[in-house]
Amino acid sequence: MPIVRYDTFVERYGLRGEQIQAGTxxxxxxSGRSDSSITAFRNQxxxxxxxxxxxxxxxxxxxxxxxxxxMLAPQIQQGFGTAPTDAEVQALTHAHSNPHLAFRxxxxxxxxxxxxxxxxxxxxxxxxxxxxxxxxxQALRELARVAKRGARVFTGExxxxxxxxxxxxxSKSLLGWLAWRWRVQGKRAFLQGAFDLxxxxxxxxxxxxxxxxxxxxxxxxxxxMARESGLHCETWFSSKTLNRAGQVEPSxxxxxxxxxxx
Numbered sequence: 001m002p003i004v005r006y007d008t009f010v011e012r013y014g015l016r017g018e019q020i021q022a023g024t025x026x027x028x029x030x031s032g033r034s035d036s037s038i039t040a041f042r043n044q045x046x047x048x049x050x051x052x053x054x055x056x057x058x059x060x061x062x063x064x065x066x067x068x069x070x071m072l073a074p075q076i077q078q079g080f081g082t083a084p085t086d087a088e089v090q091a092l093t094h095a096h097s098n099p100h101l102a103f104r105x106x107x108x109x110x111x112x113x114x115x116x117x118x119x120x121x122x123x124x125x126x127x128x129x130x131x132x133x134x135x136x137x138q139a140l141r142e143l144a145r146v147a148k149r150g151a152r153v154f155t156g157e158x159x160x161x162x163x164x165x166x167x168x169x170x171s172k173s174l175l176g177w178l179a180w181r182w183r184v185q186g187k188r189a190f191l192q193g194a195f196d197l198x199x200x201x202x203x204x205x206x207x208x209x210x211x212x213x214x215x216x217x218x219x220x221x222x223x224x225m226a227r228e229s230g231l232h233c234e235t236w237f238s239s240k241t242l243n244r245a246g247q248v249e250p251s252x253x254x255x256x257x258x259x260x261x262x
Contacts, residue, residue: 041248061106119152158255223257
């Protein structure tokens with residue numbers, strides 16, 4: 001079984017981009033979710049808080065499969081998405097031919113844009129992949145730098161606990177990882193995990209283990225970090241997702257924050 005260990009999610013998503021280009025994976029894997037209905041739900045949740053009017057230039061940092069930007073395209077002036085690797089950007093550019101959308105390679109803590117360009121910024125499911133408070137603070141400074149005065153900045157799914165420890169994602173036991181998938185993520189995620197393991201066993205397709213730590217903090221700490229970066233927290237609330245039965249369920253450990261640059 002070819003088990004590949006990566007230290008960062010950047011490496012993992014780079015491989016996914018290459019797999020999409022090779023035709024062995026679907027673009028949806030860039031969302032980082034096992035169920036596309038959850039991605040669609042999150043996209044709508046985020047859109048509800050953006051209050052677009054048709055004139056906005058929008059940035060989606062760590063845009064995943066690009067589906068949120070595609071959904072927003074008819075409602076905005078221009079949309080930009082970033083992904084951490086060139087392979088992802090090439091896959092996204094090939095998949096989305098909308099002339100109002102463009103994709104760039106970038107990390108959230110070093111964005112390749114001029115200051116005060118964007119009216120709306122989304123950074124959902126990205127911050128937790130950073131490795132320290134200092135890196136997260138730099139990410140906030142970059143979001144503030146490229147935001148126009150009065151811009152809305154949605155930072156989503158910020159965890160309050162070390163989920164990797166709780167979810168045994170750092171576990172050396174692959175069976176333990178599968179058990180967690182069944183217990184926490186449900187039957188579909190378990191079956192996908194079992195399929196990935198089986199594919200790695202009988203083919204040359206690798207099975208990926210990621211050892212990186214991740215960022216988490218209390219909501220009050222995130223609000224203070226945002227304030228120090230020039231972003232005011234207008235409101236914050238539990239991140240919502242869909243449970244196994246397809247019902248809306250607020251997270252107990254992840255929160256969304258709607259920030260405004262003043």
